[in-house]
Amino acid sequence: MSTHIGAEMGDIAETVLMPGDPLRAKYVAENFLEDVVQYNSVRNAFGYTGTYKGHRVSVQGTGMGIPSISIYTNELIKFFGVKHLMRIGSIGGFGESVKIRDILIAQSASTDSAIIQNTFKAGVIYAPTADFNMLLTAYEAAKAANVPVKVGNIFSADRFYNDEIDYQQLIDYGVLGTEMETAALYMLAAKYGVQALSINTVSDNLTTGEALSAAERQSSFSEMMTVALETAIKL
């Protein structure tokens, strides 16, 4: 048992899917997993373990933002022995070439969060990076499922509402979209010697103003979950 996860060692699989929204964790458990056991309801950050095609997989809601995902990442690794952490998130796309419903796999994550400066000594700007084996496996799973997928740098923002940031500069430097967790996930996975990947469905586009309806969001997210689960069983 840890401060924010009311489970025992062994209750959580070595591979954990990590949506920000706890209700997305519930949706995955109810629609994609078999023999499901709910192991966490502390703060309504729902966590479940079940099987997918006979392989044990867990899914844990992480909440929004770097402070929140950092709590769950630390506890999953340190208290429950998790080895593969896979964010399944939503993301705002940048530029006209990033389409609604595209899946963006984060090869790396830039950030305006202070976690990098607070971790490394002055002068070092660490680059949080995906595990290559997980990334390659997920990319191949997306291609096999004929799902539109792009791989590259994303931006893990400290603020959802930010009218002071220069999004155009990020676009000019090839950043694909913005969410709020991946940089911390990758940095902490590296710190503890485990593997992490962030897979995100484009729910809206900050350049074009397009956005998915709630119903469209659900079916598009299902494609991401299939990619994530097909990846999980190959690790």
Ligand SMILES: O=P(O)(O)O[C@H]1O[C@H](CO)[C@@H](O)[C@H]1O
């Ligand atoms: O849909 P999730 O996984 O929560 O991810 C995105 O959505 C939230 C903001 O609405 C942030 O957590 C952001 O990263």
Ligand SMILES: O=c1cc[nH]c(=O)[nH]1
């Ligand atoms: O953090 C996020 C997630 C989805 N869309 C955004 O614009 N930002």
